[in-house]
Amino acid sequence: MSRPHGSRSAGWAAFLHYGALTGPIIGVLWLFVVATTAAVAASFLSGGAFRPSGLASLILGVALGLAALRLTRWPLVGVSVVVMAVTMLVGIGPVATGQAPGWAFWVAVFATGIGTGLGLAKMLHGLPLARLTRHEFEDAVIRFLTGFGYLFFTFIVAVPFYVMLMTSLKNQQQLVQNPLDFSLDLSQGWHLFDSYVELMTTFNFGSYLWTSFYVSLLTVLLTLIFSIPGAYAVARLRFRGAAMFSRSILLIYMVPMIVLALPIYIAYSMIGLRNSVFGLVLIYPVTTIPVALYMLQGYFRGLPAEIEEAGLMDGLSRLRVIWKITLPLSLPALASVSLYVFMIAWNEFLLAFMLLDDPSKFTLTRGVAMLNSSEIPRQHLMAGSVIATVPIMVLFLGLERFMTKGLTAGSVKG
Amino acid sequence: MPDAVPPKGRGPLAKREARLAWGLLLPTLAIVSAVVIVPLLSIAWISVKPIGLADLRPPAPVARENLRGEAEDLRLQYRVRNSSRSEPIGDVTLRDTLPEGLTIREADSRCEINGTAIFCDLGDLDGGGRDEVELFVALDGDADPDALGDMAEASTPQISGSADNILTNAEFTTANFARIFDGGEFWRVLGVTLFYAFFGTVGALAIGLFAAMLLNRSFRGQGVLRGLYLFPYVAPVIAMAFTWVILFDPFSGSANALLLRMGVTENAINFFGDRPLALIMVTVFEMWRYFPLSFLFILARMQSIDDDMYEAADMDGASPFQKFWFLSVPQLLGILSVLFLLRFIWTFNKFDDIFLLTGGNAGTRTLTVNVYEQAFAVSNIGAGAAVAVVIFACLLVFSIFFFKFVSREEGL
Known part of the structure; x- marks a missing residue:
């Protein structure tokens, strides 16, 4: 038997299982994906007019898809770049160009050419023109989906952040003139950061940063102080109601914030805690304690009980066991929980929005919400967003290992 | 020799463990119930009350203190009003301390003076109602009336009254x-x-x-x-x-x-x-x-x-x-x-x-x-x-x- 697999069941979309069909189809789809990506990217980079052309993608895609079956990687890339350059110069390429700076045109040419060539070489190389086995066909489809996936996700994640950052560096006139133009005018020098300077000086964002920071830090501390003993009790000690208790933690964790926010608003209005950072620090930990309890009890359960029992045998009291054995062993979990709680408190918007009215006491998110008014230019709003985003991102990237662990350990909540 | 029997029920160790567990849980339990259970109950309560945003400030009496007039006419004046336009307030009382340098000559009939303590019982105040209490006073020696006036305005009299609070009364609605x-x-x-x-x-x-x-x-x-x-x-x-x-x-x-x-x-x-x-x-x-x-x-x-x-x-x-x-x-x-x-x-x-x-x-x-x-x-x-x-x-x-x-x- 020449083909080891898949001869009995033909599998999915069997009529496509010919290299001469699969190659061109994947060629067309991939070329169109790359052309669209390149067109959008070139537009966002230069403000020029680029758009993908379906017809050109169809014709060239078929050709390149067939070529990919025969050529190895670098020749294919070469052919692809040359084809793109020629067709786009004539104006019939897969990326149609309107008014645009020259460099952006060449960026589009090379991005489309290299992207198409490399991608197709990876997806299609070595496939025969004739009938494919089910494995060969499905592997090619999966490689196409993988390539598409990487482009798609990187794009949808990167574009909003790119737009946020670049808008914050523009001025009103540039924004109105061409909303697509995100290129930086470096000749402005330090004036690029005018929005930030204004936020820091006239809008008091320095103090909001500080408020957000210490509110988040206090929230983390209070949350840990309250949740560590509780989580330990639920995880380790046997008492009636332990199971029910660990369920009710999850139930409380599901209560929507807005349902609690209304009575809290009423109570705070009546006892005069509204409009005070102290009131906020009182309420934030309560929103995070259930999460922390939930995460920590899961971790404590996973610790071997024998170590603690050894400590008990050696004459330590339970509390000393927690302090001397359990906590040092759970440092990674504590780090995850702290980071996660810090993130929740830093990003919290609803309570800060409802409870704070006095601009001198705002947290960062409340300050950004204040910028959302028709009188304040958009680049200020985006600069405020960047100021709110950057610290948490730096923290996240620096401690990503803990953060991902923290997120998986306890939260499906957003 | 009696047969060995396994222990029944919970022994002292188990009890101690349970006690410790509840002890550890207590702070968490207390704070979570205070901020989750209580609001949930209160929201159920509020949902059957006819209450608007403005009702969050319950009607309360507000007082302002002034030193007015000169010489014979010098008087300490308290202006009282009801913060609510519609709801009456009952049993309005006012307490204050007489600033040093003043002595009472003649007090409003509703007021009792006890040394430097002033206590006035003003009765009921209608919705949007106002009231005024005047105490005629004399200056002690060479006290400065302007400074005393500033002092009087700066110190706030304690005023209280009982008003029907929409949040706590028995009025319900669907x-x-x-x-x-x-x-x-x-x-x-x-x-x-x-x-x-x-x-x-x-x-x-x-x-x-x-x-x-x-x-x-x-x-x-x-x-x-x-x-x-x-x-x-x-x-x-x-x-x-x-x-x-x-x-x-x-x-x-x-x-x-x-x-x-x-x-x-x-x-x-x-x-x-x-x-x-x-x-x-x-x-x-x-x-x-x-x-x-x-x-x-x-x-x-x-x-x-x-x-x-x-x-x-x-x-x-x-x-x-x-x-x-x-x-x-x-x-x-x-x-x-x-x-x-x-x-x-x-x-x-x-x-x-x-x-x-x-x-x-x-x-x-x-x-x-x-x-x-x-x-x-x-x-x-x-x-x-x-x-x-x-x-x-x-x-x-x-x-x-x-x-x-x-x-x-x-x-x-």
């Missing part, structure tokens, strides 16, 4: 519930909420599954990509929501400019302002922002699947799609369904995202946004509380489902 269930409005809001919760959750799960499959292999840059794909979730919702609003702005948004240039559309599209596009957009935002969570959980589960199984499947000649359908999907079904239930509940409860993106306009008002809308935009706290009670009832129903289900799915 008008709040009647109001929110009135007309088709409620069902439309519920429909929007369910659409948003269902498609937002399913979409986030599907995209998350896709992303997890992409990253479930080791290659250089895998860590970087994983970090990048988590960005939408880690960044503050307010920053992300405003970025989307600006990106999709109908007049000056980049997305519209791009679509116009590409010739996809003739006119600018109002992404967050047109029905039903706005609802679709907020759902897409939800998918975009929360796919990282599903992705993280699914990836964690994928990495814990044993490789042996796939090797065995390879030996049997299973194709890649077959391995996905017949091996990966069944293995992931547990985490997927738990994630679906949890995320569905939380999306159902979501407030910030829609509030920031559309403010609940253009057919995107969900139940949670409706709480805010009723309580603050329409200033009807009672109706807002009624919506909150409905949300809580939905939550209870969901959680019954959840616990029936999750008790079988260990680990989450």
